[in-house]
Amino acid sequence: MMAVGLHHFLVLSALLFVLGLLAVITKKNAVTVLMGIELILNAANINFIAFSRYVDTDLDGQLFALFVIITAAAAAAVALAIVLNIYKQMRSVNLDEADTLAG
Amino acid sequence: MNYFDLTFYVFAIGAVVSAGMMVFSRNLIYCAVGLLFALASVAGIYVLLGADFLAATQLMVYVGGIVALLLFGIMLSVKFTGVELRTGTLQMLPGLMIAAGLFLLLVRMVFRTEWAVNQPGEMLPTTSTIGKRIMTDLLIPFEIASILLLVALIGAAYMARRERT
Amino acid sequence: MEALIQALQSQSAFFSQFSESLLALIFFVLFGLLFATVAAVCALVFVYLERKVSAHMQDRLGPMEVNTEIPVLKKIGHGWAQTLADAFKLLLKEDIIPDAADRRLHLIAPFILFAAVIAAFAVMPFGEKLVVSDMNIGVFFVLAITSFSVIGVILAGWASNNKWSLLGGMRSAAQIVSYEIPNGLVVLVIVMQVGSMRFNDIVIAQSGGILNWHVFQFFPLNLIAFIIAFLATLAEANRAPFDLPEAESELTAGFATEYSGFKWAIFYLSEYANMFLIGIFLSALFLGGWTSPFGSLFGGFFDQPGWQPIWIILKAVAIVFLQMWLRWTLPRLRVDQLMYTSWKVLTPFAFVAIFGVGLWMLL
């Protein structure tokens, strides 16, 4: 096994990314889909920070990740509010049942 | 295998296992707990990468904020008294195939790209540098981010409040 | 820690035969056990203290009689063995898991809570050298790691599958999340003044006697900040008068209703360890930490390093005593009053303190 370096972090990030994607694709419940999105953002953040350490040695990557965290927080709050509204309207948060507009 | 590598594997395996638990568990609360541990492990990964401030921010925002929020969301949006908090899955097989394919592509790209790797230096405290950069060249993004948060706060509070008729 | 391991390996032949990572693993476990033990002992002492404080404040006769037949110990009297008896009772009780509960989460929840508190001890400065990890983001780390306790409480409430538990857990989570805001803001007041989040920097900035303590600087802004921090941490620890999550008269025992035996003891332990943590945290931020209040008086005798842990523990115990005093004096708040206090009283005043100190420093 080689010493841990950039590649390890990138592979880890890729793995977390596809797991998050899997949650987004396969879960019925909207809240779980939201969790998948958070995981995807985290995978991207690992990439940012890994590059900021191994490739570009100033802190640009970390700062970018910081802004990603800020945006994720805002997104989670708004998304949950929307989910709660959907629940109020349809008594369910399953994405496959939210098909009022489907023809 | 040294100290750094050991820690990396502990956190990496922790992150992947708990993320897997999040994806494959049918119980919503288990999903949330899986996400919690995955996020905490990612914070550990940040520490390994010398991003101490970000790791603490990660814990604070995700664990203290987003996961708690998600748990509230789950409990408010499911008729959970008497019924178990379960979620079904859709298109599991095609999903798995696509995910596996994408993962292979990403790994291929990671290993085939010639990264301009610099030998990382000593891990220095990042907090004051981050603070200074935010207050100088990143001032405008920072202000916009604060306005975004304010807007999200007001918007979320407005949408989630009880209708008064 | 890496440095410590390397030093050990180079010094001693015994250590050098193990690999570095194995040693690291062993040390992790050792430190964790050490802190768990310290917390347990603290909790024992504090439980005893709480009984005594409440007894004296409310004229409770209470447990004054528990004693042994061993001649020397018998002389102590005052029901000294009560807390030991408590501990034995808790350990020996049957661990009841309700049928409808989620077994795994029911088990894990108290440990999340406990781990969050214990982990924060890693950066607590018991002395200039007596600190496990003097991180440069120490204060922020404490705020971050203690936010795990919210999750523990929610999970405990949910996993018990009981109305009281769930309501208690939700209340507690809302309370902790709300009070984190004023707490974080007033911590910022101190961080602004010192220009560092490292505990030792903050403590050293207050050295030189009682008048240099932060609580007396920028009068009255820092005093306001200290009061806010005290109230907010009190609420985060779910202590009276903010003990709504376990309000006996409304929710039996809140999120801990369905717990018994050892797991319940863990909750109990976490609460008292948390009180001690808050004591150290507040005294490091506001009350001079491990520095002596006398400064260079008495020829700097009390400034010697050996006194450092004594000073900070004394200060922490004083704060813990204050917390107990409030518990046995004040009635419990209503939920709406609780939220009002956080959002409409503490948070605005925290902003006033930040703004005032910032302006003061600018001028």
Added chain:
Amino acid sequence: MIVDYVVWIILLPLISFTIQIFFGKRLPRQGDWLPTSVMFVDLLLALIVAGKVFSAYDPDFRIARSFEWVVLGTTTIKFGLLIDNLTAVMLFIVTLVSSLVHLFSIGYMHGDPRYSRYFAYLSLFSFSMLGLVSVDNFLGIYMFWELVGVSSFLLIGFWFEKHSASNAAKKAFLVNRVGDVGMFIGILLIFAITHTFNFDEVFGKIASGEFAGALLTAAGILIFCGAVGKSAQFPLHVWLPDAMEGPTPVSALIHAATMVAAGVYLVGRTFVLYTETALLIIAGIGTITAFIAATIAVVQMDIKKVLAYSTISQLGYMIAALGVGGYNAGLFHLMTHAFFKALLFLGAGSVIHAMHHEQDMRQMGGLRHKLPITFVTFLIATMAISGVPGLSGFFSKDAILAAALGKAMETGTLYHYLIFATLIFTAGLTAFYMFRALFLTFYGTPRNQEKYDHAHESPSTMTIPLIALALFTVIGGYGSWFEELIRKPSLAMFSTGAAQEAAHAAAEGAAHGAHTIAMVLSILFAFAGIFIAALYYYWNKYSAEAVSEKFAALYRFLWNKWYFDELYQATAVRGTLLLSRAMGWFDLKVIDGIVNGTARMTTLLSFGSGTTDNRVVDGLVNWVARIVGWFGATLREIQTGKVQAYILMALGAFILLYVIQLAMV
């Protein structure tokens, strides 16, 4: 050291505003003592600052201190304070008038339901105005400029239950906005060219010739637009008379003594910015304003309206003075005017208070017996504004006229002689209408016996400010310190090269010769005005009504304020409405007509083609449709309407493309 004092002068009212707005109602006496005492402390501090600044007795005295505020890439925006003699004078005027008005308001506003909020607003205004006169850059002055505007808006509309008050507030705000937009564009223009907001740096660029020509003239005129709005100059003067809907002490503080003078201060502060062309425009606008406002004031019957138009007229004087190069004279008049106009307004406030909020002069008369202190102080102020020798107003007005005549003699152009002639005629008008107001209010027989009987002298919190201001009105014009200390800034001050004092000296010489002529003429016109006013309203030799009937057209023209409001109503307001109505009509008739016509034509056409369609084409179409239907039925399985399925497909397609590309390479 001085800077620290100034910082506290600015910050103290802000602190008292913050406390007052949040906790004012809970404080004892609703907190009126807090802003009032803070303003007196400010006055004390301003006196200390003035003492320290003037003890140097140096016309070039200046302290500038700034810090880096925002760093955006390579551009650094600095923010800071500039303290020179002018700032010291302005700080003194503002704190003096403001503290006296605070004191006066305790009596005047007694019992108002929003008493505490009123004082909070006054504090906010004081903070903004003090900041305005102390900052050292355009951006800062613009910020405080807008803050002053906001507090003025809040105070004009203070009694917002009254429809007229809330309308007046909105009008003031909107009209000011017209000027402020110009000013903002001007500031941006300056920034675009010089890359700095700092006064000294901008002036340095002008001195070194980097910033010149038509753009400089344009920038000057745009900045002047702000002054036109705030100082109520023609053609944006219409808001000020309406602003009298606010409480009278507010009119005294904001709409007479300090805020409206901000425009004059702005022109003075940025004086080097203006080219000859810009100065001529400034002088012209000032003169026109002075004349128009004075003629309107002659026929007004509301005592506050008379004073309002007189304010506009006097501001016109100051602007005109700056325009003809009488830098010192204009700012001198700004100071003396602040004293006597604040006094006039507070005196009017005292009268109105005594008459139970009656403002119509036709209801007054004979009040000198009932309100002795108010009468004496009002008389002093009236004499000062009319230019009776020996009082402060005489000195400053005289200096303005001398400057105008000096400029006319120096250039010899018709414009400048016209400006001088108008100004001197207006001086006569001023004396006439002010004494008319005095005679109508305080002399003669009471025209409303009931109100007269109830009138009483105001409490001491109201009379003390009157006496204090009267004192300053009398002594304010003596001594030559103002002339020696406030010197016209020349470009040489800001250039790094050798000084060019010669031009400066030459201008002074010409003005001196004009001084005697101007003084004689101004005294002549002032006494003529007073005499005519006395003929009509004191001795009642002639009847004012008869004159107004004889020149009915002119009277109506003046009574309706030159029809400015109607003009704006007809052009700006009606224009916008008309335009939108025209748009609506166009949309309704033309566009809808076209659409409807098209629709009707289409119906006809399709009716014709429909029959052929049904028979001939349908066979073909049905056949095609069946094929499409089959495809659709097959493909609709894919379109599930579920986002997750789409993501899945998009990713699948992505991977497919990637693999194909790999295979091709």
